[in-house]
Amino acid sequence: MDWFTAPGYWLSRLVFQRALAGVYLVAFLTAALQFRALLGERGMLPIPRYVARVPFRRAPSLFHLHYSDRFFAGCAWAGCVVSAALLAGADAELPLWAAMVLWLIPWALYLSIVNVGQTWYAFGWESLLLETGFLAVLLGNDEVAPPVVVLFLLRWILFRVEFGAGLIKMRGDACWRKLTCLHYHHETQPMPGPLSWFFHHLPGPVHKAEVAANHVTQLLVPVLLFTPQPVATAAASLMILTQLWLVLSGNFSWLNWITIVLALSALRLPTDRTTAPPTPLWYEVVVLAVAALLLYLSYHPVLNMVSRRQVMNRSFDPLHLVNTYGAFGSVSRIRYEVVVEGTLDGSPREDSDWREYEFRGKPGDPRHWPRQFAPYHLRLDWLMWFAALSPAYAGDWFGGLVERLLENDRDTLRLLRRSPFPPDAPPRFVRARLFRYRYTSWRELRETGACWERTYVREFLPPTRLAGSAQRP
Known part of the structure; x- marks a missing residue:
């Protein structure tokens, strides 16, 4: 099927996959270095106590089958190793099916961690990494050109991240509508960065311009992701610039970076590979079947976005396949x-x-x-x-x-x-x-x-x- 693949996105896929592997590596490293005090057998919220009262069907995890601090450490460090291998391009050296399995491993390991992570993992970027990582399983390697439907679904995630965040701001706090939220945000954000003090002391009109630009980027630009090139590339590039501005102004874990990674998938980067080799029938069937499932599961996130009682950062299924996102629906003044x-x-x-x-x-x-x-x-x-x-x-x-x-x-x-x-x-x-x-x-x-x-x-x-x-x- 000629329409199934997009040969013009060979390089875009490569950059996306390597960047996503880098985010996975940071996530697993964070888990490996911090879990004992937070979730370990003698941690503040021990995993054994959690899995004893929460059934597997509500929170699928390897740790329902067995838990020990040594086993958790092994899973986290295994995730680091697989992520590093993907970062180095190991998937390109494997058959298509094996590459898909290799991408499935970090997703399954990190899902196991998030689903028992309790309060420590109750952040929107955990679900965002899982949703993006699951689609990466379907994106293929050098044996096939990038599937159009998977590229579309990656843009669908990016749209929900940005548009959902824009809506929650307009509905949640009057200062976003008055363009005054950044008079406070740089000072009251969860974890300021080394430049946050300077951002806070920018002139008031600059703060208002920042908020206005944010509204444009989150409420208008996301629609352009679904337009023909080069408009979609321009829209994604503007989102990347906005996220880099946020990287400079604060410490938001990998939220900004995973958003940048998603935007990279929408860029049409120059490549000399313009033809597509034959695509295996089994691969087409798997991709289309999973895509249909994900579109079906998008019902609840869409319903949430159009609701006046919109909520932020909620997963609607225990596998975190399709989620709703948002940030700073209200801004602290003090x-x-x-x-x-x-x-x-x-x-x-x-x-x-x-x-x-x-x-x-x-x-x-x-x-x-x-x-x-x-x-x-x-x-x-x-x-x-x-x-x-x-x-x-x-x-x-x-x-x-x-x-x-x-x-x-x-x-x-x-x-x-x-x-x-x-x-x-x-x-x-x-x-x-x-x-x-x-x-x-x-x-x-x-x-x-x-x-x-x-x-x-x-x-x-x-x-x-x-x-x-x-x-x-």
């Missing part, structure tokens, strides 16, 4: 941070020697300038931002964090930038306090060297010790 402290004193008082724990990415010491971590995902730091918004976001894990800090748990401390206590002298008490943070002005930055100014608000968690520990007189 930044709050939970500051965690410990003391060696046996009787904690306000004038005790309270020492602050330093996190890797979230604001803490006002003099510490934010660092760039994305696309790497600091899961604990992100959840600390949610905890500052409301204690309800921390109800199932914050107590476990405090308990492990009181134990000087090695795996938990590895998630932090610095612990103020030596390994052989854990704190007797840990407390948490809520502070309001704001960016300093240019003058304050010159005078103090601090990029943040913080003000105490209230107690978040009173001084807490391990149950059964003796209190010193």
